[in-house]
Every structure is written in C-alpha cells, then in structure tokens.
Amino acid sequence: xxxxTQSSRYLVKRTGEKVFLECVQDMDHENMFWYRQDPGLGLxxxxxxxxxxxxxxxxxxxGYSVSREKKERFSLILESASTNQTSMYLCASSLPIDRVYGxxxxxxxxxxxx
Amino acid sequence: xxxxTQAQTEISVVEKEDVTLDCVYETRDTxxxxxxxxxxxxxxxxFLIRRNSFDEQNEISGRYSWNFQKSTSSFNFTITASxxxxxAVYFCALTYNAGNMLTFGGxxxxxxKP
Numbered sequence: 001x002x003x004x005t006q007s008s009r010y011l012v013k014r015t016g017e018k019v020f021l022e023c024v025q026d027m028d029h030e031n032m033f034w035y036r037q038d039p040g041l042g043l044x045x046x047x048x049x050x051x052x053x054x055x056x057x058x059x060x061x062x063g064y065s066v067s068r069e070k071k072e073r074f075s076l077i078l079e080s081a082s083t084n085q086t087s088m089y090l091c092a093s094s095l096p097i098d099r100v101y102g103x104x105x106x107x108x109x110x111x112x113x114x
Numbered sequence: 115x116x117x118x119t120q121a122q123t124e125i126s127v128v129e130k131e132d133v134t135l136d137c138v139y140e141t142r143d144t145x146x147x148x149x150x151x152x153x154x155x156x157x158x159x160x161f162l163i164r165r166n167s168f169d170e171q172n173e174i175s176g177r178y179s180w181n182f183q184k185s186t187s188s189f190n191f192t193i194t195a196s197x198x199x200x201x202a203v204y205f206c207a208l209t210y211n212a213g214n215m216l217t218f219g220g221x222x223x224x225x226x227k228p
Binding site for chain 1 (some may be wrong): 118123149151156157158159164206207213215216217218219220221224
C-alpha cells in the first residue's frame, strides 16, 4: 500500500515562529501536494510539486513556502506563523493524471498557532 | 477557473435510509476528471471513485452508486441502505490537467444514526 506520512499529528506553535511540516511518501510518486482544510471551505491547495526542486503555487500560497529536495519528501514551511494559519494541513501524493486513480493522503497535521 | 459546489453542508439520516450527496461542478475544459473522497473521523481522506469526462456511464459499487450527468454538470453520490459506518465528511473534487491539482468542494457531513 502507498503510504503518505506526515511527521506530526498535532502541533502548537507561537505567533511568529518558523514552522516546518514534513511529508514523506514511499511509492515513488511524481506529484505531491499540500492542502489546507477549514470547515465549510473544503480543501484548498497551497502548493504542489511535480518533480524534485519543482514547485507551483496553488490557490492560497501567501505566507507559505515549500521545499522538495528529494522525490519522496515535500515540506511545507510557514515563514512566520500567524493565528489565521491555525488549520488542518493535509499532504497528498499521486502519479500523473493519466495513470492516477486518486490521490493518496496523509492523516493530516492539526496546527494551532497561539 | 474550476469550481465544485456541494450545497448540502450536513445531512442526517437514520440507518437503512438511502441518501444522495449532490455535487455540481464548473469547468471550461472538455477533458476533466471527477472524484469522490470520504473523510472518516480519523481524518485521512479515502479515495472512492474517479470518473473521466468522456465516460458518462453510471457506476455502482456495493451500496454506493454515482450518477454523472454532463448536461447538468453534476456528479451525485448515492448510498443505499446507509449504515452508521458511513458517517463521515464526503468531498467531491475536480481536476483537468496533467499536474492534476484537485479542486475540492466544501464537503458534506453525513451523520447516520442507529
């Protein structure tokens, strides 16, 4: 089974801290994604990557950056955490669309910024 | 731009009732892919189905069935004889490109009471 592992299930950080959310997948997927989930808004795409060292902005990239130095790892960085970044963060991976039958998601990281 | 609308934010049914979750989408692309995901209380999104825009056949999988109608831009999901284990948040999603960024609807929370 493909697995997407997010390093933390729950995180509490202070305003202004630099925060790293780590995501690792074990099936050699080209594409990786970071989504943010908020009630009533569904999942919104922050950033995605379709290759090592490649990244593309999603719908809500402001306040975030990403890093993909190795194919299996995709990190989300909050440069200076703010309370409006309190949310559930979901990482996902997939093959390119013509070979994909769905994303594989991690279990999520619930981040609270105080 | 793409958009997915799930007008029902919350549905409550009694076990064994049938329930339909609505999904309406907007896209200018002629080739696209539609998905349904289930998010149980554990938090991890689980892939249920993918449909291609050029395949309008309805699909049935056990108690689950999907009705795809391009004429009304809808991709509705029906659970027959609902069970308590069906209680979850269900997301409809759309993608159109090789990078396969998914656009999600806001989700429908389904509560099945015994």
